[in-house]
Amino acid sequence: MERNNWKRIVIKCGSALIAPEKNGCSSHYLLSIAHFILRCREKGIEVVLVSSGSVAAGAHLFAEQERTLPIKKAMAAAGQTEMIATWDKLFDFATAQILLTHADLRDRERYVSVRTTIDKLVESGILPIVNENDTITTDKLKVGDNDNLSAMVAAACDADALIICSDVDGLYDKNPHKHDDAKLLDSITHIDQSIYDMAGGAVSDVGTGGMKTKIQAAEKAVSHGIDTFIINGFTELSFNQLLAGNNPGTHFKPHAAPMNEHQHWMTHTSNAQGELVVDDDFDSALTEEGEELTGASIIEVNGQFNVGDTVLVRKDDGTKLAKAKSNYSSCLLNFIAEQPDKKFADDFQDTTGPILSVKNIAILEKQ
Structure with a gap:
């Protein structure tokens, strides 16, 4: 060697x-x-x-x-x-x-x-x-x-x-x-x-x-x-x-x-302070390089976290997809997720920016 x-x-x-x-x-x-x-x-x-x-x-x-x-x-x-x-x-x-x-x-x-x-x-x-x-x-x-x-x-x-x-x-x-x-x-x-x-x-x-x-x-x-x-x-x-x-x-x-x-650092050192449960559309978006990831596909928000905290992104069946830096607090994401009209999330983010961005995401091996 x-x-x-x-x-x-x-x-x-x-x-x-x-x-x-x-x-x-x-x-x-x-x-x-x-x-x-x-x-x-x-x-x-x-x-x-x-x-x-x-x-x-x-x-x-x-x-x-x-x-x-x-x-x-x-x-x-x-x-x-x-x-x-x-x-x-x-x-x-x-x-x-x-x-x-x-x-x-x-x-x-x-x-x-x-x-x-x-x-x-x-x-x-x-x-x-x-x-x-x-x-x-x-x-x-x-x-x-x-x-x-x-x-x-x-x-x-x-x-x-x-x-x-x-x-x-x-x-x-x-x-x-x-x-x-x-x-x-x-x-x-x-x-x-x-x-x-x-x-x-x-x-x-x-x-x-x-x-x-x-x-x-x-x-x-x-x-x-x-x-x-x-x-x-x-x-x-x-x-x-x-x-x-x-x-x-x-x-x-x-x-x-x-x-x-x-x-x-995101994958192995930073601890997730909460979870975002997302649908299959969000899963597909993770593989699209350069795409800004939005919150329209959020099903549920678990835990309490602040802007800048690391969160775990997973599917409803428990499959872990990624760890990411959240640009929004859990309180605000809960509000967005509870809106019956999913277009609300897109319109909101057009003004305030994406919930998660590609440069701050670490995609995990699905498990």
Whole structure:
């Protein structure tokens, strides 16, 4: 495999690597990763590190046995400083902390701000260390796992490769911890349900993600044209093989025709705040390039959203068609949809503009 063209990579490290003994941070497994990052930088490859572990790092500081949500948030607050300090002492160059919520990524202006900040850090020779801000996240704000966060970060910073560290060598056709005859999949060119069916639950009891979230992350990354690897992060051999140009785990190959940046953000990062249920005429209009999409075919409006929010467009039978930026609020769209005369929608839009426009639509694979 060709590595010489990598200009920027994102490497994701999980909680089991950070705090394997559940007694604070340990550099035992991190030394190999730090050495890999150093050698990449010596080769002129820019690196962004996505690191889980704040809750696991801070858990030993609390006497409570029951991990309620407030306790976990407190663990994250205390453990984050220990985790960053542990990483920082492994390098002889500057590091920077970036704490994100999903709200930072799904808002277009803040998403661009994240990308700009990462660009400036790596251009200045500083290693960005990214983590979800577990202290302030809520169900509505969280990504939930750093596998998917790493893919969003890789897309945001236009990385060439995403390397996800696991506790196994890669994706197997069955759980290698339970089946001696499990076979490692060397490379994957297409992610479908059969690939997801091979994923079991999380093996580590200190992490939040399992193989399923790693496949989800790979799906996000490869659709943006990003080489993605799941490797064993507990052995230095994995990193040596990557540097030698070999595949130490499972290589998810990028799409030959990746999504453009805005379409990828709309599809994989921006959360739909509501739904527009449309008829078959609207479905046909989606395929007509250059057409402005109107609201005459709207059957129903679900949820509450504002102008500029992302909405899911689907058919009455549940088929998902697209995600799009709405130029109208849900309140106004409900008013339009309730009018008995469909010509009202066309006349209204002639004055105020289209409900959805082509440049702000990401057409989905029908499912």
